[in-house]
Amino acid sequence: MPELPEVETIKRLLKPNLVGKIISDVEILSPKNFVGNKNDVIGKKIISVDRYGKVLVLKLTRIGQDRPLQENFLNFHFKLSGQILYSKDVEHAVFKNIIPFTGGNKMPANTTRIIIKFTDGSGIFFNDLRKFGWIKISDQPLKPKGIDVLSEEFTPKLISSITKKTRRPIKVLLMDQDLITGIGNIYANDSLFLAKIHPQRLSDSLTKKEVTLLYKTIKQTINDGIKDLGSSGADEAFILPDGSRGGHQRNFLVYQREKQPCSVCKTIIKRIKHNGRSSFFCPKCQKTTHI
Secondary structure (H helix, E strand, C coil), X not given: CCCHHHHHHHHHHHHHHHCCCEEEEEEECCHHHEECCHHHCCCCEEEEEEEECCEEEEEEEEEEXXXXXXXXXXXXXXXXXXXXXXXXXXXXXXXXXXXXXXCEEEECCCCEEEEEEECCCCEEEEEECCCCCEEEEECCCCCCCCEECCXXXXXXXXXXXXXXXXXXXXXXXHCCCCCEECCCHHHHXXXXXXXXXXXXXXXXXXXXXXXXXXXXXXXXXXXXXXXXXXXXXXXXXXXXXXXXXXXXXXXXXXXXXXCCECCCCCCECEEEEEXXXXXXXXXXXXXXXXX
16 A cells, blocks of 8 residues: 555656646546546646645646636545556557556556546546545545644654553554554554564553654655655555556565564564554564563
């Protein structure tokens, strides 16, 4: 599932290609994945491409001679297997790479759910194998409740205030998008490894020293993920808008490295499951008690 670094990467790569484009049509191949009346966005211009947590947002506007400025938003959530592909030729879109889950390099494909076309002949394809992702039209951007880890509000003090209030396992807490938004399984696992904290540690047991270190490791792993253009993990569900892969999977510290040696102490990395998600950790480096 795309996390903050992946969605931020998509935003940065799409922005120069989409700002200024005017929507000519929205082809809805799967009504389940589209919420709203497509006529509300046809004819409107994209004036910004933004990200709020894991939500990608296109801000649209249309100015009529006899009516005031009208704005609305196209919000994208990728969920488990969503993808966005951009082509300069939406009617004959061919990519250099085979697109995961499709078996080919042409769009639309069997996983294409929505096609957004622009007046200059370009367009974007929203693919989603599992159909959990969505595109929603709204009057305001659909912002998650939690604090974005790249915002100024994300601080050690924030982490401290959140951890003190609960005995939930720290990894579960980090992935609660109503508290902190943008951290998913990849970056939670690797952040905890760098902070030497076991994923099942009770949140309220963290010391001030550990909270400060955890803040730094979260920022580090998120920024490293962005630098590497996101993570295309084992299933390669995440791809860039041109169909190529991200590179951060080559730098995973513990995530998806079960039965491999720890990069620090050579102890074999273990995998456990709690709350329905896999956690990867080094049993020697990551402590179940405070440091």
